[in-house]
Amino acid sequence: xxxxxxxxxxxxxxxxxxxxxxxxxxxxxxxxxxxxxxxxxxxxxxxxxxxxxxxxxxxxxxxxxxxxxxxxxxxxxxxxxxxxxxxxxxxxxxxxxxxxxxxxxxxxxxxxxxxxxxxxxxxxxxxxxxxxxxxxxxxxxxxxxxxxxxxxxxxxxxxxxxxxxxxxxxxxxxxxxxxxxxxxxxxxxxxxxxxxxxxxxxxxxxxxxxxxxxxxxxxxxxxxxxxxxxxxxxxxxxxxxxxxxxxxxxxxxxxxxxxxxxxxxxxxxxxxxxxxxxxxxxxxxxxxxxxxxxxxxxxxxxxxxxxxxxxxxxxxxxxxxxxxxxxxxxxxxxxxxxxxxxxxxxxxxxxxxxxxxxxxxxxxxxxxxxxxxxxxxxxxxxxxxxxxxxxxxxxxxxxxxxxxxxxxxxxxxxxxxxxxxxxxxxxxxxxxxxxxxxxxxxxxxxxxxxxxxxxxxxxxxxxxxxxxxxxxxxxxxxxxxxxxxxxxxxxxxxxxxxxxxxxxxxxxxxxxxxxx
Amino acid sequence: xxxxxxxxxxxxxxxxxxxxxxxxxxxxxxxxxxxxxxxxxxxxxxxxxxxxxxxxxxxxxxxxxxxxxxxxxxxxxxxxxxxxxxxxxxxxxxxxxxxxxxxxxxxxxxxxxxxxxxxxxxxxxxxxxxxxxxxxxxxxxxxxxxxxxxxxxxxxxxxxxxxxxxxxxxxxxxxxxxxxxxxxxxxxxxxxxxxxxxxxxxxxxxxxxxxxxxxxxxxxxxxxxxxxxxxxxxxxxxxxxxxxxxxxxxxxxxxxxxxxxxxxxxxxxxxxxxxxxxxxxxxxxxxxxxxxxxxxxxxxxxxxxxxxxxxxxxxxxxxxxxxxxxxxxxxxxxxxxxxxxxxxxxxxxxxxxxxxxxxxxxxxxxxxxxxxxxxxxxxxxxxxxxxxxxxxxxx
Numbered sequence: 050x051x052x053x054x055x056x057x058x059x060x061x062x063x064x065x066x067x068x069x070x071x072x073x074x075x076x077x078x079x080x081x082x083x084x085x086x087x088x089x090x091x092x093x094x095x096x097x098x099x100x101x102x103x104x105x106x107x108x109x110x111x112x113x114x115x116x117x118x119x120x121x122x123x124x125x126x127x128x129x130x131x132x133x134x135x136x137x138x139x140x141x142x143x144x145x146x147x148x149x150x151x152x153x154x155x156x157x158x159x160x161x162x163x164x165x166x167x168x169x170x171x172x173x174x175x176x177x178x179x180x181x182x183x184x185x186x187x188x189x190x191x192x193x194x195x196x197x198x199x200x201x202x203x204x205x206x207x208x209x210x211x212x213x214x215x216x217x218x219x220x221x222x223x224x225x226x227x228x229x230x231x232x233x234x235x236x237x238x239x240x241x242x243x244x245x246x247x248x249x250x251x252x253x254x255x256x257x258x259x260x261x262x263x264x265x266x267x268x269x270x271x272x273x274x275x276x277x278x279x280x281x282x283x284x285x286x287x288x289x290x291x292x293x294x295x296x297x298x299x300x301x302x303x304x305x306x307x308x309x310x311x312x313x314x315x316x317x318x319x320x321x322x323x324x325x326x327x328x329x330x331x332x333x334x335x336x337x338x339x340x341x342x343x344x345x346x347x348x349x350x351x352x353x354x355x356x357x358x359x360x361x362x363x364x365x366x367x368x369x370x371x372x373x374x375x376x377x378x379x380x381x382x383x384x385x386x387x388x389x390x391x392x393x394x395x396x397x398x399x400x401x402x403x404x405x406x407x408x409x410x411x412x413x414x415x416x417x418x419x420x421x422x423x424x425x426x427x428x429x430x431x432x433x434x435x436x437x438x439x440x441x442x443x444x445x446x447x448x449x450x451x452x453x454x455x456x457x458x459x460x461x462x463x464x465x466x467x468x469x470x471x472x473x474x475x476x477x478x479x480x481x482x483x484x485x486x487x488x489x490x491x492x493x494x495x496x497x498x499x500x501x502x503x504x505x506x507x508x509x510x511x512x513x514x515x516x517x518x519x520x521x522x523x524x525x526x527x528x529x530x531x532x533x534x535x536x537x538x539x540x541x542x543x544x545x546x547x548x549x550x551x552x553x554x555x556x557x558x559x560x561x562x563x564x565x
Numbered sequence: 566x567x568x569x570x571x572x573x574x575x576x577x578x579x580x581x582x583x584x585x586x587x588x589x590x591x592x593x594x595x596x597x598x599x600x601x602x603x604x605x606x607x608x609x610x611x612x613x614x615x616x617x618x619x620x621x622x623x624x625x626x627x628x629x630x631x632x633x634x635x636x637x638x639x640x641x642x643x644x645x646x647x648x649x650x651x652x653x654x655x656x657x658x659x660x661x662x663x664x665x666x667x668x669x670x671x672x673x674x675x676x677x678x679x680x681x682x683x684x685x686x687x688x689x690x691x692x693x694x695x696x697x698x699x700x701x702x703x704x705x706x707x708x709x710x711x712x713x714x715x716x717x718x719x720x721x722x723x724x725x726x727x728x729x730x731x732x733x734x735x736x737x738x739x740x741x742x743x744x745x746x747x748x749x750x751x752x753x754x755x756x757x758x759x760x761x762x763x764x765x766x767x768x769x770x771x772x773x774x775x776x777x778x779x780x781x782x783x784x785x786x787x788x789x790x791x792x793x794x795x796x797x798x799x800x801x802x803x804x805x806x807x808x809x810x811x812x813x814x815x816x817x818x819x820x821x822x823x824x825x826x827x828x829x830x831x832x833x834x835x836x837x838x839x840x841x842x843x844x845x846x847x848x849x850x851x852x853x854x855x856x857x858x859x860x861x862x863x864x865x866x867x868x869x870x871x872x873x874x875x876x877x878x879x880x881x882x883x884x885x886x887x888x889x890x891x892x893x894x895x896x897x898x899x900x901x902x903x904x905x906x907x908x909x910x911x912x913x914x915x916x917x918x919x920x921x922x923x924x925x926x927x928x929x930x931x932x933x934x935x936x937x938x939x940x941x942x943x944x945x946x947x948x949x950x951x952x953x954x955x956x957x958x959x960x
Contacts, residue, residue: 250922252932253954412701412837417728417760442920442954512944530933545940546933 050074052140055153055182056132057173058117058124061339061379061386062302064169064176066153068118069132071140076112082133084117087125096127096158097134104162104209109141123383125338128167131156131186134209135216146216152184152204153177154212162209166191171302174198184222186212192227194305194314197298203227241287241317245458247280250444254281257439257550259461262288263468264529265483267372267394267434268550269357272441273411274404278397281441282353285395286318287458289350290466296349299389303341303348319350321392325359333367334388339379344371345388357396358427365431368394372434375486396435398427408443436485436522437550464533471532484529489521495528495539502527502539509548523547576649580658582612583677588642588779590615597676601659606669608660648780654679654753657686667691671798671824675777679753682769684744685799688721691746692860693800693821694738695814696730696807697839704730704807704839707831709737711804714857716743721772723748723800725792726765728758730806730814735772736764744771746799750792751784752776775799790816797821801864804829804854808842815842818851827863829854906930910938911958914948918955 052071057064080094101108115133117124132154138144155173156164166188174195177185184202187195192205205227206212215225248255254270254277261268262285270278292300292315301315323332323343334342344352354360371377375391400406401420406413415423432438472483481487496503510520524539527547531539576584586592592615604610649656657664657678663686668674678685694712696704712722712734722738724731726747738745747768749755753776756762768774777795778788793816797803803821805828808814818828828851833840847853854860903911913919913928925935939956942948949959 252925253921253936256932256936407702412839414699416699421760440954444922509944541941542934542937545937545944548940548944549936 050140052136054132054136054139054149055180056129056155057153057176058122058128059126059169059172059306060122060384062169062172062306062341062388063386064172065119065122066176066180067122067124067129069129069136070116070118071133071136072114072116073109073137073140074112074114078110078112080113080115082115082117084115084120085123086117087123089127090117090124090129093127093130093133093158096130096160097137099160100130100158100162100209101134101137103160104213106138106143107141109137111141113137123338126167127157127165128155130158131164131206131209131212134158135212138213144213144217146219148184148216148219148222151182152186153182154186156186156188156206158209164188164206164208164212168305169302170195171197171298171305174201174203177201184226186215194301196227197294197301197314241458243280243284243287243458245284245287245461246455248277248284248455251277251281251441253549254439254441255455257437258285259288259465260526260529260533260550261285261395261437262393263465263533264472264485264525265393266436266485266526266529268396268437268439269432269435270395270397270439270441271400272397273408273443274399276441276443278441279353279355282351282355282395282397283320283322284458285351285353285393286320288461288465289318290462290469292316292318292349300349303345303388306340307346319347320353321347321350322353322355325354325356325361327364329364329367332364333371333379334377334386335379337381339381339386339388341388342377344368344377344390344392347392348389350392352392352394354394354396357398358423362426365427369430369434372431394435400440407440410443433518436526439550467535468529468532471535472529484525484532487525487528489517492521492524492528495524499538501541502544505541505544509544513548513551519551523551526550576646576656577658577661579608579612579660580656580677581646583658584645584656585642586612586615587677588645594676594777595673598659598673601676606660608658645779648754649679652754652780654681654780656680665691665799667801668795668798671794673794674798675795678775678777679780680773680775681753682773684721684771685746685773685775688744688746688773689719690864691721691723691800693723693796693803693817694730694734695724695796695803695805695817696734697809697812697814697842698727698729698731699809699839700729700733700807701833701837701839703833703837705733707833708734708806711806711831711854711857711860712738712745713741715860716741716745718857719743721746723796725750725789725796725813725817726757726761726774727813728760732761732764734806735768739767739771746773746775748792748796748799749774749776749778750788752778752780752782754780755782755784757784789813790820793817794820794824797824797826800826802827802829802860804831804860805843805846805851806831807833807837807839808846809839810841810845812842815846818846827852827860829860829863906934907938907942910935911942911947914956914958916958918957920955924956 050073053068056067056069058067080098082091082094098108117129135154139149155167157167159165170187170191171194174185175198178198178201182201184204185195186204186206189205189207192203195203204215204225215222245255257268258281260266270281272278297314297316300319304315321343327343330336330342332342332344334340334345371390372394376387376389379386401413401415401423403414405411406415406420476482506520509515527539527544530543530546534543586597587594600614601611604614657680659669659674659676665685692715694708696708708730715722716738720743722734722743723746724735726732726749735745735747745768751757753774756765793813797817797820803818803826805814805818821828828846830843830846830851831854832847833843852859852863910924910928913924921935925932939948946959948956950956
């Protein structure tokens with residue numbers, strides 16, 4: 050005899066449909082699971098047997114074969130206990146329900162028949178919607194997460210008995226369907242411990258961060274130790290607008306694969322600050338069963354790489370494609386997994402090994418050769434992808450004493466939100482969302498009827514010897530500044546301000562200089 | 566044979582003979598100068614002395630053909646000549662007319678100078694600007710300012726092509742009329758330090774590279790003191806911009822005193838170890854330099870023309886902020902190109918670097934306006950960013 054119900058497996062952050070097939074026949078009693086199960090799946094035999102018996106059902110003393118199809122994908126995790134138990138009950142004719150055909154099931158059983166939560170429920174629910182299931186039976190504890198996805202009926206179950214009861218009384222099913230109530234996003238204004246108010250002075254860096262956040266530009270902070278680079282970077286998320294519900298879901302999906310995930314919907318923008326000893330897998334993602342790395346965990350948030358120069362060169366180079374594509378594809382011999390990673394990159398670095406190059410109080414003790422070596426490690430393709438570079442000088446004594454506090458994050462956030470709205474209007478119907486993502490074609494389009502700015506641009510590029518990429522990235526920043534100003538077109542002052550965020554260290558003439 | 570003709574063109578017979586003496590018979594340059602002086606600076610007598618010297622057993626009365634016949638093998642002299650020729654390096658000997666007179670005055674002038682670039686033959690008046698390799702931002706600024714101003718009025722800046730003060734001074738001087746002479750402590754074809762390779766290229770356009778050492782000589786430690794004597798020997802005065810207690814620049818100034826040159830020192834921060842040497846020089850009587858007027862004053866008797874120019878310039882020096890040159894002090898000039906906001910910020914920024922915070926606080930503009938205006942002023946070359954986030958007017 051044969052029976053089949055649907056369940057899901059996780060591949061990266063995406064779910065795939067898995068059919069749990071059970072065949073039961075006469076012969077010596079045995080219970081086998083095939084279809085590339087891992088240890089946790091194989092052990093579900095013991096859990097299922099105990100849960101069935103402890104829920105008051107009979108475990109059939111027959112030859113039972115469970116197949117998880119498609120059979121060539123590795124199954125991991127204890128997701129299939131509930132579907133296996135139900136299909137054994139169904140195939141042994143202990144229960145029957147017309148609901149089986151339009152439902153799917155997921156859940157881990159404990160020995161007494163209770164259903165325990167599992168990870169990755171959001172991805173699975175999304176998949177369930179896309180393959181057109183009507184009912185999704187999930188562990189009760191995580192039903193609120195599953196209910197974030199619309200167009201499917203989520204049926205929470207506390208234990209095996211309850212699920213069986215619901216299945217057998219399909220007429221009053223509706224009353225068991227989960228009704229979401231508390232899933233509104235809590236628009237709390239002050240969910241961070243930091244605020245831009247705390248930063249004294251550093252006007253340029255603050256302004257730069259405001260612009261960077263508004264257009265999602267990557268930014269590099271250069272300054273001597275103790276200047277406040279880390280302090281500034283930590284406050285970047287406090288001026289980012291609240292995550293929208295789809296964005297929350299995206300982020301939660303990624304975090305649901307992460308070990309420390311508590312199960313709640315994530316509403317804060319993530320801020321990841323990995324130490325420079327992070328491994329390649331830790332940063333990019335991967336492993337035998339690929340897990341998201343720091344770049345994906347900072348999706349829709351900020352990835353802050355402090356002491357950027359200390360990061361191994363190969364790690365820095367690994368960031369290239371994710372920065373460009375906003376997703377990272379990890380391919381292993383059995384499958385490839387795609388994790389989204391649309392983050393804002395903030396990097397902070399000292400200007401040289403000793404940290405005081407360009408400082409006018411403390412003298413830099415590095416030789417020019419060392420300084421050049423230092424910048425050679427940093428420069429190259431990755432720095433090219435960083436639109437804004439800002440120096441963060443140490444404050445002078447009287448800059449500290451300045452009594453009036455700076456603007457609070459809330460005020461800045463208002464401007465940022467407005468700027469992002471303008472961008473959304475501009476990019477309506479296009480794939481991109483922010484100015485930083487626009488390509489050179491679009492940038493040229495902005496300037497078509499803008500003779501004044503074009504003239505200035507040619508003057509600038511002549512003076513500072515700009516590359517094509519440099520020019521595009523200045524223009525992108527200028528566009529964001531114009532949007533912050535709520536100006537229809539880029540004006541000269543916007544372009545000139547954008548120029549200020551292109552500090553670089555020019556060592557061809559030995560010493561501090563800048564080419565913008 | 567064509568090679569030989571070319572050799573004739575750039576290296577005259579006497580130079581060749583001296584080279585031959587020094588390379589083939591290992592006559593020490595100091596010995597040569599000794600004999601040269603004993604013969605009352607008559608080069609022919611000197612050469613005769615060597616050729617009649619029995620122990621050396623040499624014949625200097627050769628024609629060109631003789632050399633070729635005699636030295637057809639793979640010898641030192643021929644390879645040096647070949648090298649000079651291929652690399653377009655010319656040679657000055659002590660009896661040449663274009664050999665700088667001022668260098669002849671010193672106790673031990675080099676009998677032979679290898680050179681690239683023609684500046685040394687034309688330079689009228691030289692001042693050395695030297696300093697430490699580990700310079701501070703202040704030192705760089707001072708070196709650049711002084712060299713540029715000197716070069717503007719046609720004075721050639723002599724220095725040692727080292728990192729730090731030397732190269733900044735030379736770069737700044739090359740931009741103006743006076744140009745620069747770089748004196749090397751290694752063979753003229755050796756680029757040391759490698760960071761300066763572009764300076765090596767650029768300097769020949771409006772300056773010279775000079776070395777007393779044979780080509781391919783590595784930059785040995787012992788070469789540098791003797792290079793320093795040429796730096797001060799070529800110059801009428803030596804300006805020490807920034808020097809630590811035991812810097813090479815201090816040695817140069819000591820040699821300069823022995824050579825009867827003027828020594829100037831630029832004062833610095835009393836807490837900076839890199840200004841110690843300068844301050845010691847000032848204490849022991851070197852002239853303190855704030856502006857090039859201080860330098861030119863000492864030379865006014867020799868160098869009337871220069872000082873005249875300087876006097877014209879001097880008429881403008883009365884602004885409270887410090888030194889002002891013709892362009893930036895001309896109010897009409899700025900009026901035309903700048904609007905009110907620009908002018909206000911421009912006027913607030915002085916010659917002492919001001920931080921962005923200060924500018925915002927005291928002018929009352931918002932940060933975004935200030936940033937835009939500063940970029941514009943930078944583009945117009947009125948203001949520049951010095952050290953970290955500090956802006957100052959350009960001289």
